[in-house]
Amino acid sequence: MAADPPPPAEIPPAGPSSAATARAGTTPVHRLLPVIVPALAVGVASALVLLGISLLAEKLQDVLWGTVPDALSIGRHSSLWTIVVLTACGLVVGLLVRMVRGHADPDPATTGLVDPPLAPGVVPGLLLVTVLTLAGGISLGPENPITAANIALTCWLGRRFAPGTTAELWISLAAAGTIGALFGTPVAAALILSETLASHPGPGALWDRLFGPLAAGTAGALTMTLLAHPSFDLSLPPYTHPHWGDLLSSVVIALAGAVLGLTAVYAFPYAHRFFRALKHPVPALALGGLLLGLLGALGGHLTLFKGLDEVRVLAADPSGWSAGQFAVMAVVKTAALLIAATCGFRGGRIFPAVFVGVALGLCAHALFPSVPVALAVTCAVLGVLLAITRQGWLSLFTAAVLVGGAAVLPILCIASLPVWLLVTGRPQMQLHEDGTPLR
Structure with missing residues (x-):
């Protein structure tokens, strides 16, 4: 077994095949035009897969957290019901992981957002456990498994219907389409993939290489926007004018978020080693579900699920809770x-990290009301995301869109500098197959 997981796939020039890009006299326009239709199709399909899984999870969530407890005359978010549902969810997911083909993807602690394609036969089991994870209240988002499923299906279909194309092309299109759909904008896809391009330089101008992914991301974002109307704006009081005092408070809050995120990052391999010692997915996930149920009972129902709907509840009434x-x-x-990502549940870490940052930012505002609430929230989200994802553009973009204004961007950029000095070169929230952390 190899010590390292495969690196993120390199994104090639946005053309139909490596042979086509090598033909003498082929202009960039001739290389880029043939990829438009496949890119648009992949973007639309990626968004539909995401939307379908999300709707299934919402329907099951309504049953688990509404229909069943109401029929049993149990409080929907009582401590008892929270513990029962999350423990049962862990047990069922563990059984499915044990039984389904491919065991529903490799160990999720060793996977990132954009990885090499899985075997197509793994996808049904992966999507099934993702639905259960999202509906059961597990603190993970859909981004990693949905992206992996879309990449697997796109590569399989793309190579069948266009044998001369490269797998890297289809990986980039599927990843961009899914990320665009997740965030409701192709800008998120372009920013994330540009970081991959920077670490894997190749021939051609940057925008030539982003042409196909940007088209896919646009199609995915438009499809999701037209069908589901997603929004990240928390409708917080706008941040309009930077002040000198905001420089210090923004840096302190962002660093506090990064420290909290790094605490989970450093604990990640130890928690993973603990659950791996159980040597079987059923007890590992059942125990993980029980621990998550206890945490949910402690933190309340807002600390369950992926966190996007829950942060809107917090932001709607910043004074409704104490610091x-x-x-x-x-x-x-x-x-x-930390527990959900190490015990074996399949899911992403971006959206739960956003909840952590929003709660921490609201805590900072409650302690120091002179700090604008929009500034406190965005800086805390920036710090947490930089520590957990190590994606600079993604962190800045996500923090900024929460308040829907550009005035906060200069402050965020300043706050990101000391935070990056703190997190760069440190372990990441992803492991090699031998259990050691990536750096």
Whole structure:
């Protein structure tokens, strides 16, 4: 077994095949035009897969957290029901992981957002456990498994219907289409993939290489926007004018978020080693579900699920909780993310990290009301995401879109500099196959 997982796939020039790009006299326009239709198709299909899985998860969530407890006359978010549902979810997911073909993807602690394609036969089991994870209240998002499923299906179909094309082309299109759909904008896909391009330089101008992925990301984002109307804007009081005092507060809050995120990062391999010692997915996931249920009972129902709907509840009433309550929610969600990502549940870490940052930012605002709430939230989200994802553009973009304004961007850029000095070169929240962390 290899010590390292495969690196993120390199994104080639946006043309139909490596042979085509090598033909003498072929202009960039001739290389780029043939990829438009496949890119648009992949973007639309990627968004539909995401939307379909999300809708299935929402329907099952309504049953688990509404229909069943109401029929049993049990409080929907009582401590008892929270513990029962999450423990049962862990047990069922563990059984499915044990039984389905391919065991529903490799160990999720060793996978990133964009990885080499899985075998197509793994996809049904992966999507099934993803639905259960999202519906059961597990503190993980859909981004990693949905991206992996879309990459696997796109590569399989693309290579069948266009044998002369490269797998890297289809990987880039599927990843961009899914990320565009997740965030409702192709900008997110372009920013994330540009970091991959920077670490894997290749021939051609940057925009030539991003042409196909940008088309796919646009198609995915438009499809999701037209069908589901996603929004990340928390409708917080706008941040309009930077002040000198904001420089210090932004750096302090962002660093606090990074420290909290790094705490989970450093604990990641130890938690993973603990669950791996159980040597079987059923007890590992059942125990993980039980621990998550106990954490949910401690932190309240807002600390469950992927966190996007829950942060809107927090942001709608920043004065509705005390600083201590916000701090408890941030710590509980961090611990829940750590356990869910190491015990074997399939899911992404970006959206739960956003919840951690929002709760921490609201805590900072509650402690120091002179700090604008929009600034406190965005800086905390920036710090947490930089520590957990190590994606600079993604972190800046996600933090900024939460408040829907550009005035906060200069402050965020300043705050990102000391945070990056803190997190760069440190372990990442992803492991090699031997259990050691990536750096």
